[in-house]
Amino acid sequence: MYFQYGETEIEYLKSRDKKLAEVIDKIGHIDRKTDKDLFSSVVHHIVGQQISTKAQATIWKRMNDELGEINAMTICGAEIEKLQSFGMTYRKVEYIKDFAGKVQEGTFELEGIWEKSDEEVIKELSALKGIGKWTAEMILLFCMERPDILSYDDLAIQRGLRMVYHHRKIDKKLFEKYRRRYSPYGSVASLYLWAVAGGAIEGMKDFAPKKTR
Known part of the structure; x- marks a missing residue:
């Protein structure tokens, strides 16, 4: 896409x-390219922070090959050491696990966020660990395809x-x-x-x- x-x-x-x-x-x-899956898009952007595009692609392929699908269930079910073995820092793993936990608990609603304004989406995403304004804006563009x-x-x-x-x-x-x-x-x-x-x-x-x- x-x-x-x-x-x-x-x-x-x-x-x-x-x-x-x-x-x-x-x-x-x-x-x-865009990724219309909001969960995997958030994880993908966290993975890619402060590393090269090539390194991000390598880690992402390892994750997909090993976990099959990147969703709250597979991330929550994976051990910290397993996620680190894909090439991520402990801190990034912590951010991803925290996000997956919030989604699984229902404290972060993936579906509801699509109805919110750009400013509201940035506010909600920026409240997550490891997500700043720039990352939220990239998710708005490359996942949610917001026009402006x-x-x-x-x-x-x-x-x-x-x-x-x-x-x-x-x-x-x-x-x-x-x-x-x-x-x-x-x-x-x-x-x-x-x-x-x-x-x-x-x-x-x-x-x-x-x-x-």
Whole structure:
């Protein structure tokens, strides 16, 4: 499954911003995978914190191969040592076990959260151990497919903004200008800013000042 968007979002963003329009035309449609299972998405994001994408994929494959399915029952039933053996730190295992326990007890309702606003989802997810605002925003975008997510705390988003608009620095005030401009389709804008930050367009550079020793 990929994040769903089409001509409506594209034409709106292009009409709002000429520079972003050029980026969209050069890159074309972006396929970014999503995970519609909220439980596994939360666990996947905890697993991936502060490690490479490759390391995250390796751990995730081991978990799926061994547990069969990533849900509250399989996580609660697995010993701490078993989960650590997949390549996770004790702290991450603690976060995942705590989340699984809350789901199994019913103190965190997986189904009910889908009906809540972006702000309410961020508040509820951020109350979990190991989940901060940025992780909650990524879950909103890549699991719940909310249409208007642009994260100030995402360094690659800031890098993409610097590259597209030739800024040396993105402060909160400047970020909010772009967030309002892209709304209500900030999530699609995020896909293109990530692509730019990752080098999708040859010759585009980051205008951040060089760090001196």
